[in-house]
Amino acid sequence: MNILWDIDPAARERYQMALGADAQQLTSVALVGRALQDNHDISQVVIGPDVDLAQACTLAESVRVDRPSLGVILLRHRLDVTAMAQALRSGIREVVAADDQTALADAVRRSRDLSAKLAGHVTSGQANEGKVITVFSAKGGVGKTTLSTNLATHLASSGLRTLLIDLDLAFGDVAISLQLLPTSSVHDAVVMSGHLDEQGLKSLVTHHGASGLDVVAAPPDPSDADRIPVNVVTELIRVARGYYDYIIVDTPPSFTEGVLAACDVSNLLVLIATLDIPAVKNLRIALDTLDMLGNPRDSRVIVLNRADAKVGLRAEDVVSAIKQPIAVSIPNSTNVPASINRGVAIVLDEPKHPVSVAIRELGDVQIRQRFNGHIDQPETRRGRALFGGSRR
Ligand SMILES: Nc1ncnc2c1ncn2[C@@H]1O[C@H](COP(=O)(O)OP(=O)(O)OP(=O)(O)O)[C@@H](O)[C@H]1O
Ligand SMILES: [Mg+2]
Structure with a gap:
C-alpha cells in the first residue's frame, strides 16, 4: 500500500x-x-x-x-x-x-x-536479479583493478547495493587498493560449497565504509587460489545476485576457469584496452575467444584506459584493430596511482577529476542506463550496503 x-x-x-x-x-x-x-x-x-x-x-x-x-x-x-x-x-x-x-x-x-x-518477498526471482559485470583484459597492468574498484565504489555510493568480487585469486589487490583489512575471502566460500546462503555470503564480505560497497576479497595466501573450484565461484555469484543490484568482478589477466565462469554469467563484460600494441593484440584475441565461446557482442563494452597517453598509437588505431567502438575513454593521470597509494577511490576523493568523470560515465550511461533504461539517481554517498549496516 x-x-x-x-x-x-x-x-x-x-x-x-x-x-x-x-x-x-x-x-x-x-x-x-x-x-x-x-x-x-x-x-x-x-x-x-x-x-x-x-x-x-x-x-x-x-x-x-x-x-x-x-x-x-x-x-x-x-x-x-x-x-x-x-x-x-x-x-x-x-x-x-x-x-x-x-x-x-x-x-x-x-x-x-x-x-x-x-522484505524477502521476491517470488519471480529473475526479474530482480542483480547484474553481473566482469572487468577483464588479457594483459596485466592495464587498469582492471583501478576500474573495477572505482566503478563499484561509484555504484555503491550512488545508493545501489553493490558487491565487488576479487577473482584475481592469486594476486588480487582490491582489498589493499581500498585500504580494507578483510578477515575472510573467496577461499572461505569453499567450505560452504553447495549450501551458501545469505548468512554465508555475509560472512564473506568486507565492508567499505566510505562508499557502502561490500567486497569479497581474494585469498591472502596465493597458494589457496588453486584450491577454489570453479563451482564455488559460480555459486558465490549466483547467491550474490539475489542480494545485490550490481556485482562487479575484478579478474586476473588471463582466461582462468573462474574468469570463464564469471564471463558466462555476466550481463556485461567491460574489456580494457590501452594504447600499446601488445594490449591491443591481446584484446583482439580476447574478443575472438569470446566470440568463439558464444559470448554475445552486445554484452561487451570497450574502455580505453590512459587514452591520452602520447605513445604513437591513437584511439582510432585501436578501433580499427579491434573493429569495435570505444565506449568510454579514461585519461592518463598520475592522480590514479596516487589515489591507490592513499588507499582511496579517486571517484570519491576527487569526483571532478576527468578520470572520475569518465568512470562515472561508464557506470551511469553504460551500466545503469543500459540495465534500467535511465539513471535513476544522481551520484551521492547514500550507502545502501546489504551487509554493512548503517549510513556512513
Ligand atoms: N588512467 C590511469 N592513469 C594513470 N595510471 C593508471 C591509470 N589506470 C591505471 N593506472 C595505473 O596502472 C597500474 C596498473 O593498474 P591496475 O592495477 O588497475 O591494473 P590491472 O589490470 O588490475 O593489473 P593486473 O593485471 O596486474 O591485475 C597501477 O599503478 C595504476 O595506478
Ligand atoms: Mg588487478
Missing part, C-alpha cells in the same frame, strides 16, 4: 495513476508517522512537492534503519542537484519531478520491487 504525504487536497487525485487507487493521502508528518506505526502493509511513502525538504529527509533518515524495506520517493517542483543529493543521502530512494507522472509511476514500480526484495 502507498501513502501520499501532501498538503494539497487535490494531490491524491493528481497522482492516482502512479500511486494506485488504494493510495492514502495524509497531510502531516505526525499522521504519516502514526500510519507507519499502525500499518505494516505500507510499502511506499511518496512525499509531495510542497513538503519541506528537511522534514522529508528526517522521515527518510528515521525509517531507513528501522524499516529498510519502506520506499520513500520525493516529488519536487524543480529538480535541483543540491536538494537531490541531500534527499538521496538521507535514504530517499528517488527524487522525481512533480509534473512527470510517467517518471513517478516508474519510480514507484522500481521502489516497490526493491521493497519486496528487501
Whole structure:
C-alpha cells in the first residue's frame, strides 16, 4: 500500500495513476508517522512537492534503519542537484519531478520491487536479479583493478547495493587498493560449497565504509587460489545476485576457469584496452575467444584506459584493430596511482577529476542506463550496503 504525504487536497487525485487507487493521502508528518506505526502493509511513502525538504529527509533518515524495506520517493517542483543529493543521502530512494507522472509511476514500480526484495518477498526471482559485470583484459597492468574498484565504489555510493568480487585469486589487490583489512575471502566460500546462503555470503564480505560497497576479497595466501573450484565461484555469484543490484568482478589477466565462469554469467563484460600494441593484440584475441565461446557482442563494452597517453598509437588505431567502438575513454593521470597509494577511490576523493568523470560515465550511461533504461539517481554517498549496516 502507498501513502501520499501532501498538503494539497487535490494531490491524491493528481497522482492516482502512479500511486494506485488504494493510495492514502495524509497531510502531516505526525499522521504519516502514526500510519507507519499502525500499518505494516505500507510499502511506499511518496512525499509531495510542497513538503519541506528537511522534514522529508528526517522521515527518510528515521525509517531507513528501522524499516529498510519502506520506499520513500520525493516529488519536487524543480529538480535541483543540491536538494537531490541531500534527499538521496538521507535514504530517499528517488527524487522525481512533480509534473512527470510517467517518471513517478516508474519510480514507484522500481521502489516497490526493491521493497519486496528487501522484505524477502521476491517470488519471480529473475526479474530482480542483480547484474553481473566482469572487468577483464588479457594483459596485466592495464587498469582492471583501478576500474573495477572505482566503478563499484561509484555504484555503491550512488545508493545501489553493490558487491565487488576479487577473482584475481592469486594476486588480487582490491582489498589493499581500498585500504580494507578483510578477515575472510573467496577461499572461505569453499567450505560452504553447495549450501551458501545469505548468512554465508555475509560472512564473506568486507565492508567499505566510505562508499557502502561490500567486497569479497581474494585469498591472502596465493597458494589457496588453486584450491577454489570453479563451482564455488559460480555459486558465490549466483547467491550474490539475489542480494545485490550490481556485482562487479575484478579478474586476473588471463582466461582462468573462474574468469570463464564469471564471463558466462555476466550481463556485461567491460574489456580494457590501452594504447600499446601488445594490449591491443591481446584484446583482439580476447574478443575472438569470446566470440568463439558464444559470448554475445552486445554484452561487451570497450574502455580505453590512459587514452591520452602520447605513445604513437591513437584511439582510432585501436578501433580499427579491434573493429569495435570505444565506449568510454579514461585519461592518463598520475592522480590514479596516487589515489591507490592513499588507499582511496579517486571517484570519491576527487569526483571532478576527468578520470572520475569518465568512470562515472561508464557506470551511469553504460551500466545503469543500459540495465534500467535511465539513471535513476544522481551520484551521492547514500550507502545502501546489504551487509554493512548503517549510513556512513
Ligand atoms: N588512467 C590511469 N592513469 C594513470 N595510471 C593508471 C591509470 N589506470 C591505471 N593506472 C595505473 O596502472 C597500474 C596498473 O593498474 P591496475 O592495477 O588497475 O591494473 P590491472 O589490470 O588490475 O593489473 P593486473 O593485471 O596486474 O591485475 C597501477 O599503478 C595504476 O595506478
Ligand atoms: Mg588487478
